[in-house]
Amino acid sequence: MDLRIPEDIQLVGEGLLSFIDAEVVPLERANADLLRNERNLYGADGRYSGEVLQLRKQIRMKSAQAGYYTALGAAELGGGGLGPLAAAYLHELLARTYGPSRTLIHFVVVPSAFTNALTPVLKFLQPAAKEQFLPAIASGERTLCFGLSEPDAGSDVLAMKTTAVRDGDHWVLRGTKQWITNSPYADHAIIFAVTEPAKAGVRKQITAFFVDTRSPGFDVTSIIRVMGHLGGETGIIALDDVRVPDAHRLGEVGDGMTVAMTGVNAGRIGLAASCVGYAQWALALTVDYCKTRRTFGRPICEHQAVQIHLAEAAMDIFTARSTVLNCAWRLSEGAEARAEIAIAKAYCTEMLGRVVDRCMQAHGGMGMTNDVGLEALYRWARPMRIYDGTAEIQRRTIAMELINDTLRF
Numbered sequence: 001m002d003l004r005i006p007e008d009i010q011l012v013g014e015g016l017l018s019f020i021d022a023e024v025v026p027l028e029r030a031n032a033d034l035l036r037n038e039r040n041l042y043g044a045d046g047r048y049s050g051e052v053l054q055l056r057k058q059i060r061m062k063s064a065q066a067g068y069y070t071a072l073g074a075a076e077l078g079g080g081g082l083g084p085l086a087a088a089y090l091h092e093l094l095a096r097t098y099g100p101s102r103t104l105i106h107f108v109v110v111p112s113a114f115t116n117a118l119t120p121v122l123k124f125l126q127p128a129a130k131e132q133f134l135p136a137i138a139s140g141e142r143t144l145c146f147g148l149s150e151p152d153a154g155s156d157v158l159a160m161k162t163t164a165v166r167d168g169d170h171w172v173l174r175g176t177k178q179w180i181t182n183s184p185y186a187d188h189a190i191i192f193a194v195t196e197p198a199k200a201g202v203r204k205q206i207t208a209f210f211v212d213t214r215s216p217g218f219d220v221t222s223i224i225r226v227m228g229h230l231g232g233e234t235g236i237i238a239l240d241d242v243r244v245p246d247a248h249r250l251g252e253v254g255d256g257m258t259v260a261m262t263g264v265n266a267g268r269i270g271l272a273a274s275c276v277g278y279a280q281w282a283l284a285l286t287v288d289y290c291k292t293r294r295t296f297g298r299p300i301c302e303h304q305a306v307q308i309h310l311a312e313a314a315m316d317i318f319t320a321r322s323t324v325l326n327c328a329w330r331l332s333e334g335a336e337a338r339a340e341i342a343i344a345k346a347y348c349t350e351m352l353g354r355v356v357d358r359c360m361q362a363h364g365g366m367g368m369t370n371d372v373g374l375e376a377l378y379r380w381a382r383p384m385r386i387y388d389g390t391a392e393i394q395r396r397t398i399a400m401e402l403i404n405d406t407l408r409f
């Protein structure tokens with residue numbers, strides 16, 4: 001097993017940082033008051049202001065022209081096909097270099113698995129729909145959201161109630177989707193719906209649809225504000241007899257869960273790697289602070305209790321990073337690595353919470369301030385243990401594989 005990052009991927013990373021420094025950082029600085037002050041960032045309804053959305057689009061499209069926006073997308077969709085090791089490396093690099101910011105870098109340069117650019121789920125589009133929709137998605141002009149969860153169906157996704165009923169060449173969708181990231185801004189929604197209810201001994205049938213968010217009956221009824229923000233990314237979608245052409249079905253009828261699970265591993269690797277990068281950023285900041293802040297006549301890094309915070313954080317980061325790289329290597333070798341990725345997702349998201357907490361503690365009162373950035377990271381880290389499969393559901397996956405003898409250590 002060789003966990004060194006190949007030189008060509010490191011070069012992509014260097015290019016990506018140069019791109020951000022040249023194109024994104026100056027724009028962020030010029031718009032600091034808009035992007036860093038939540039009273040300006042969001043409108044009264046919690047949606048991003050039009051100016052913010054315009055800036056995000058501008059960066060998406062520049063990044064697409066430079067080749068970064070779709071660099072991690074599958075080659076068969078027209079993406080760069082750089083693969084899992086690059087995904088892990090680039091996500092870690094970005095988080096480590098720029099730290100937490102709810103700004104342009106964080107959201108648009110290397111996209112998340114489901115909301116921007118060439119998500120693997122798009123492989124399931126029918127050929128004519130691919131031709132029609134992929135160019136505007138790949139160019140950053142249009143964005144997506146992924147509507148699986150519902151008010152009564154999160155971990156227990158098969159409990160979903162949204163239905164799709166066939167009507168000639170169309171399907172008619174009815175129901176509610178909740179927690180859907182980017183839904184207030186997306187042009188297209190990937191919606192999962194029940195196409196056949198459960199019968200005696202047969203599971204209900206779920207099918208995926210590619211829905212135009214401007215369709216009559218499609219409405220984002222509210223923004224869900226999380227962790228102290230005045231607005232945000234997640235919304236509730238009401239589907240009131242939304243008509244979707246059968247030609248916009250993703251995959252076969254009844255194969256919705258296969259569609260849903262495609263790309264989940266890639267997404268989890270990216271998320272876990274971001275956690276590693278943010279933890280590295282926080283620890284570097286904290287080591288510097290502890291060398292300069294003095295109490296009782298000496299730098300606080302000379303107090304053993306503070307050293308323990310630093311050392312524990314380093315142990316956590318080293319373990320998490322090794323886990324992510326190991327999983328990325330397994331995926332690049334063609335292995336499925338389902339349980340190992342569940343371990344990485346659960347471990348890295350929890351690791352980040354522990355590390356940020358220690359870093360805040362070592363900063364004393366300074367760690368609570370908005371200026372240092374640790375509180376923003378603390379708020380970013382917490383939901384990571386919930387979405388994309390909760391920490392408990394990851395443990396369930398790991399335990400099932402142990403019990404079924406498909407995982408051994």
Ligand SMILES: Cc1cc2nc3c(=O)[nH]c(=O)nc-3n(C[C@H](O)[C@H](O)[C@H](O)COP(=O)(O)OP(=O)(O)OC[C@H]3O[C@@H](n4cnc5c(N)ncnc54)[C@H](O)[C@@H]3O)c2cc1C
Nearest residue numbers: 146147148149154155156179180181383387388390392393
């Ligand atoms: C910020 C944010 C963004 C999101 N974005 C999206 C999105 O874009 N698209 C989308 O479809 N969804 C999205 N979600 C939804 C997310 O996937 C769900 O919140 C998550 O799957 C958990 O579901 P739930 O909230 O209904 O919790 P529940 O399923 O009700 O779980 C409640 C608690 O019970 C535990 N639990 C449940 N079942 C079991 C079990 N069998 N064994 C052990 N413990 C169990 C859970 O781990 C949790 O601790 C997002 C959520 C958040 C917070």
